[in-house]
Amino acid sequence: MSLPLLEQLIDAFRILPGVGQKTAQRMAYHVLEREREGAQKLAEVLAKAIERIGHCTQCRDFSETEVCAVCANSSRERAQLCVVESPADRLAIESATGFRGVYYVLQGRLSPLDGIGPRELGLDALGTRLQQGEVQELIIATSATVEGEATAHYLAQLARANNVRPSRLAQGLPLGGELEYVDRGTLSHAFGTRTEAT
Amino acid sequence: MSLPLLEQLIDAFRILPGVGQKTAQRMAYHVLEREREGAQKLAEVLAKAIERIGHCTQCRDFSETEVCAVCANSSRERAQLCVVESPADRLAIESATGFRGVYYVLQGRLSPLDGIGPRELGLDALGTRLQQGEVQELIIATSATVEGEATAHYLAQLARANNVRPSRLAQGLPLGGELEYVDRGTLSHAFGTRTEAT
Ligand SMILES: [Zn+2]
């Protein structure tokens, strides 16, 4: 015998970030009481998204197509490649700055203890791309965390080894802060005054 | 042209209680990055729950069947009827106390300004049930909010009009507090020392 559907639903909500038993319960009751139509829509879109959203083969960002809209846009400047940790970080830079280059989304940061090395972040593919000579500046926009800094250091070395100039967002990011939570103004300023990476 | 699936997904998550744009975005990224299987399960269970979970015809609690498990349980004492505002409140009482009677779930509380009157809370049906003579005590477990108190007052009058003894959970509930957030001990004590309703 399987669990009652209501309990299954509460369990299922717990996969969402920051959602414990109590919040999952509230979500289940809320949709059943007041959001049946919206919940039906959520179920449909969620199933479709899981099925159809993969990764762009060029920048590793989420994409429904083999190459995402930014990478496929011929008016973007391919000489500037901005490396970010996550799709949310890419979105933050895209909406806060006037950047017209292209991105590379690591989908994580170096964390040897968790088994996340250069290969898991696609840095071998990035190295190959830098070798091809199209990229002139590698803008390193990893977060100001310990792992983000280690990742930035690795990226700067990778760039130099391929005769690409590495740069780093300017001081001004709050220390230890996640990039995606930085306010637009600070982020835009830090992006504009980026310095050579060390 | 429809919105990209990722944006549709972020929008869809916003139906959940307390979820704004930023949280919805994190949820979408999180499931795509790390919880594809769990998200698929959530989509399935959610669709099924919306389709199959209705209300018990006896107590108005959520139920997959016409009569819920508590109401269908012949060992529960039908002379004690406990009125709660929500399924979560019913669950809190059920797990914190040794109550062996049955419940009536209002799915709200009296709020004339929002158009929620006795009819919307099923109080006409409750009156009919009290008239039938099986219920001897109406345990009023609405919340200690202004609207909860007004609802309690209405319920006490309804009980007396039908020669049913109304009782109210004892003082001890934090004032203005939502019943479902009360700790087990306080709730159990208040339930055990309930007083006659005024
Ligand atoms: Zn791309």
Ligand SMILES: [Zn+2]
């Ligand atoms: Zn029932």
